[in-house]
Amino acid sequence: RTSNASGPLFSRTWGDLENIDAGSWHRSGATQPPLRFSELLALAQIHRKSISIETKHPVPSGGAIEHALADLLPSVPFTGSAALSPFRLMSFSLIAVQRWSKLRPDIPAVYLIDHRPITALPKVSVIGPGIARLRREPEIVKRLHDQGFEVHVWTVDEEADVELCVNLGVEAIISNKPREVRALLGEIN
Incomplete structure (x- = not known):
């Protein structure tokens, strides 16, 4: 791209x-x-700066990317919300997220979802719905919070979407425009 x-x-x-x-x-x-x-x-x-690292699957190398990342990323202690971690791995692949959680339990994993129902989600700590889904189903944030998940939303690039995320109480906003989003967050808060 x-x-x-x-x-x-x-x-x-x-x-x-x-x-x-x-x-x-x-x-x-x-x-x-x-x-x-x-x-x-x-x-x-x-x-x-914190980094959200997305691994794409399926790929011919299988889980090699998570193993390579596990070796590359330094151990940086943090406490609290996964949104405060210097690094986060994220993937639409549940297998990749589960693999990562075993390889590097010190670095949070975000399970990205798009159309998946949220009634039977796996045991992970962070769910990442897309902004289009939040626009259609804003109540999903409360439902995920009620199930004990943090909510990290992708890809939030528009002002109205940033405001929606803030109003819904998401823990993290994933954006292609981090500078602009940070400026908006400063204005909103």
Whole structure:
């Protein structure tokens, strides 16, 4: 979505990837190679930013991505809401979320849901409904809270949606526009 390349990523080496232009889509227009994940982690830690990391499934490598992430992510103690963790893994794959919870119980996992009924949800601590579902079913937040879940909503980029999330009491907002959302949260609160 953000480079001049197409096709599956899993079959490429870093040598292939470092020649991709992953920067000219940005308003600066400057060509840039993709960031290595370790570089992104370093930037996040330097600037004290939290990261939500989504793993996609199914993939030919199965659960290898969660195992690799488990080795890469540092142990950073935190207490309280999963929204306060420096890192969170999120996935639409329940198997990936459960795998992660066994590999790294110190780093929260968010089970992303879209159309799944919430009557028989698995034993996880954080559920991530999409903003479209919240617009259709705002009562879902209370129902999830009543079942003991934190609610982290994706992908919240519009002002009205930020306000909806705040009014419903979600614990975290996942956005492509974090700067704008933080500014709105400052105005709302």
